[in-house]
Amino acid sequence: MAQIRIENVRKDFGAFNAVKSSTFTIEDGEFFMLLGPSGCGKTTTLRMMAGLELPTSGEIFIDGEEVGQKPASQRDIAFVFQMFALYPHMNVGKNISYPLISQGMPKAQVKAKVAEIAEILGISDILNRPVGGLSGGDRQRVALGRAIVRDPKAFLMDEPLGALDAEFRERMSEELRALHDRMGATTVYVTHDQLEAMQMGDKIVVMNHGVIEQFGVPQEIYDWPATKFVAEFIGSPPMNFLEFNGTVGTGAEHVQLGEARIAIPRQLGGESGALTLGVRPEHVYLNDAAPYRGEVVATEYLGTTQIVTLKTEHGQIKARIPSNVIVKEGERTGLDLDARTLSLFDATTGHALRSEANQEVLNHG
Amino acid sequence: MSFSVTEPSARTKWFAGLLVVGYAIVTLIPLLWIIATGFKSPADSIAYPPVVVFEPTLEGYVNLFTDRTRATEGMLEEAGPPTTWYEEIVRERGTVITGPSRYGERFLNSVIIGFGSTALCMLLGTMAAYAFSRFRVPLKDDLLFFILSTRMMPPIAVAIPIFLMFRSLGLNDTHLGMILLYTAVNLSLSVWLLKGFIDEIPIEYEEAALIDGYTRFQAFYKVVLPQAATGIASTAIFCLIFAWNEYAFAVLLTSGNAQTAPPFIPTIIGVAGKDWPAVAAGATIFLVPVMVFTILLRKHLLRGITFGAVRK
Numbered sequence: 001m002a003q004i005r006i007e008n009v010r011k012d013f014g015a016f017n018a019v020k021s022s023t024f025t026i027e028d029g030e031f032f033m034l035l036g037p038s039g040c041g042k043t044t045t046l047r048m049m050a051g052l053e054l055p056t057s058g059e060i061f062i063d064g065e066e067v068g069q070k071p072a073s074q075r076d077i078a079f080v081f082q083m084f085a086l087y088p089h090m091n092v093g094k095n096i097s098y099p100l101i102s103q104g105m106p107k108a109q110v111k112a113k114v115a116e117i118a119e120i121l122g123i124s125d126i127l128n129r130p131v132g133g134l135s136g137g138d139r140q141r142v143a144l145g146r147a148i149v150r151d152p153k154a155f156l157m158d159e160p161l162g163a164l165d166a167e168f169r170e171r172m173s174e175e176l177r178a179l180h181d182r183m184g185a186t187t188v189y190v191t192h193d194q195l196e197a198m199q200m201g202d203k204i205v206v207m208n209h210g211v212i213e214q215f216g217v218p219q220e221i222y223d224w225p226a227t228k229f230v231a232e233f234i235g236s237p238p239m240n241f242l243e244f245n246g247t248v249g250t251g252a253e254h255v256q257l258g259e260a261r262i263a264i265p266r267q268l269g270g271e272s273g274a275l276t277l278g279v280r281p282e283h284v285y286l287n288d289a290a291p292y293r294g295e296v297v298a299t300e301y302l303g304t305t306q307i308v309t310l311k312t313e314h315g316q317i318k319a320r321i322p323s324n325v326i327v328k329e330g331e332r333t334g335l336d337l338d339a340r341t342l343s344l345f346d347a348t349t350g351h352a353l354r355s356e357a358n359q360e361v362l363n364h365g
Numbered sequence: 366m367s368f369s370v371t372e373p374s375a376r377t378k379w380f381a382g383l384l385v386v387g388y389a390i391v392t393l394i395p396l397l398w399i400i401a402t403g404f405k406s407p408a409d410s411i412a413y414p415p416v417v418v419f420e421p422t423l424e425g426y427v428n429l430f431t432d433r434t435r436a437t438e439g440m441l442e443e444a445g446p447p448t449t450w451y452e453e454i455v456r457e458r459g460t461v462i463t464g465p466s467r468y469g470e471r472f473l474n475s476v477i478i479g480f481g482s483t484a485l486c487m488l489l490g491t492m493a494a495y496a497f498s499r500f501r502v503p504l505k506d507d508l509l510f511f512i513l514s515t516r517m518m519p520p521i522a523v524a525i526p527i528f529l530m531f532r533s534l535g536l537n538d539t540h541l542g543m544i545l546l547y548t549a550v551n552l553s554l555s556v557w558l559l560k561g562f563i564d565e566i567p568i569e570y571e572e573a574a575l576i577d578g579y580t581r582f583q584a585f586y587k588v589v590l591p592q593a594a595t596g597i598a599s600t601a602i603f604c605l606i607f608a609w610n611e612y613a614f615a616v617l618l619t620s621g622n623a624q625t626a627p628p629f630i631p632t633i634i635g636v637a638g639k640d641w642p643a644v645a646a647g648a649t650i651f652l653v654p655v656m657v658f659t660i661l662l663r664k665h666l667l668r669g670i671t672f673g674a675v676r677k
Binding site for chain 1: 583
């Protein structure tokens with residue numbers, strides 16, 4: 001098992017720049033998520049770790065060894081493809097044993113190893129079946145079997161649950177996480193699904209347009225997004241943005257939104273001009289006495305909670321409140337925003353402004 | 366009554382079946398006629414109205430494989446009574462066998478040249494198609510168009526330049542020359558067909574093999590080739606049929622050494638009268654290898670014809 005370090009890695013496809021100078025470290029044994037919308041460079045980054053693409057510049061270290069320009073076959077990593085890529089002309093057992101055969105392992109040993117892996121994954125009974133007729137979940141297990149069978153330095157997974165239907169996804173994501181915990185192997189997992197990333201990952205890198213937007217543990221990223229992109233990409237519904245023009249000075253603890261004075265975490269730098277106040281829906285409370293006003297536009301019932309959409313003079317805002325509160329469309333009400341959780345962004349660059357609350361997160365993001 | 370929009374009705378199926386059977390009969394009659402003629406006597410073969418029921422004889426086959434001469438009394442006495450069944454057949458016509466005909470070696474030439482060029486074509490074709498399908502080849506589209514363009518005129522249009530080239534290179538009337546020529550003619554079709562098949566094979570299979578510790582060539586050989594088997598088989602049939610049946614180049618470029626069966630068969634039309642049964646026998650035997658090859662690979666052939674129509 002191994003640490004993976006990416007240093008100033010860049011990838012160009014002709015004139016198109018897929019990944020711009022990325023640097024981050026995946027610690028030994030971590031379940032690491034590469035998260036971003038499609039086309040953000042996350043899969044390219046993963047493929048560079050695997051050796052399926054060679055970086056245009058920069059270095060990739062696996063277990064301390066620089067492998068950036070080495071072919072995939074010499075890196076000793078395993079890769080799980082989105083469409084599984086099981087060899088269609090081989091049965092389940094052959095598929096799992098294929099990486100061992102390339103190493104020239106004796107037949108008896110291969111057989112024992114395959115049996116052991118099949119036992120772990122619960123697929124012992126289908127070893128002789130062709131891969132063609134397998135269910136999505138079983139294909140996934142076979143693909144995992146092929147990956148874990150030779151104890152590689154790391155597992156790289158490219159949206160491995162993307163091809164499964166919702167019901168299987170849930171089960172397989174639990175199985176995957178359990179398997180990871182059992183094996184303790186470094187795992188890099190690419191996904192565009194923020195829920196999956198937060199649910200499974202020890203750490204997350206959020207990428208957009210080939211750039212790393214933020215790096216950290218799920219809760220830090222959720223609570224203290226480094227950019228407006230991250231704030232919007234993570235969370236469902238995403239973080240609310242209230243756009244306003246104003247000035248915040250160093251040490252400021254309030255912002256002025258129209259008539260209302262809203263408390264914010266103590267600011268560490270000053271900024272003026274177009275600003276954005278970010279607030280998660282669960283930190284918006286309906287309070288008729290509050291000075292900041294909004295008009296209810298719509299409500300969505302979600303069982304234990306409901307999402308109330310309100311129109312304010314600084315844009316739409318969604319509040320997640322208990323579903324037993326009765327809210328009527330067209331009603332005007334006051335809004336309380338939980339001061340400890342608010343983020344301020346520079347609206348032009350999209351970067352979060354430093355405050356006492358988020359400085360620690362931003363320092364290592 | 367319930368009905369389905371995709372399942373044809375019983376009447377439609379019956380009608381379709383009738384159509385197929387009818388078509389099969391129409392296409393099979395000439396074939397059956399050739400096979401039957403091979404077993405007719407010369408008289409039956411040119412009888413008018415044509416005879417359908419006749420007494421079969423192997424005379425045509427004996428004539429195909431032997432050279433004969435009209436025998437004089439002295440020759441017959443010298444040779445003594447016939448010792449084999451085929452000598453007996455020949456004697457009835459007042460001729461004796463002077464030796465084997467050249468049909469055997471012409472047939473063998475056809476096998477060597479036909480299968481040789483098909484094999485070479487597949488070898489070069491798969492590799493070229495793989496490269497075009499997977500690698501960033503400079504000027505890829507232009508090269509592919511250029512390859513296709515070699516197919517835009519009938520090959521025989523360049524017969525004279527090829528004849529002159531072959532003469533300078535000493536390839537006239539050689540097996541190698543004919544193999545190279547048929548390979549060159551077929552290669553454009555093979556590259557295009559095979560590229561289509563290889564394009565359909567997801568690249569992830571090879572990537573999985575690369576990750577599993579195989580080299581690119583091993584990945585090509587162990588993972589791509591088995592997947593492309595259908596495409597290779599159907600392309601091979603197309604190539605073999607062309608090389609096997611080719612007549613014009615064979616007439617022009619071969620005579621003694623490397624002559625294939627197609628230009629030889631017409632020369633059987635005999636010294637004494639037209640020996641149609643021998644010609645038919647030659648044609649029948651000539652049909653067999655391609656028929657066997659095609660029947661063996663027929664599943665692939667069907668898929669080859671409709672390839673690309675349905676994406677799996």
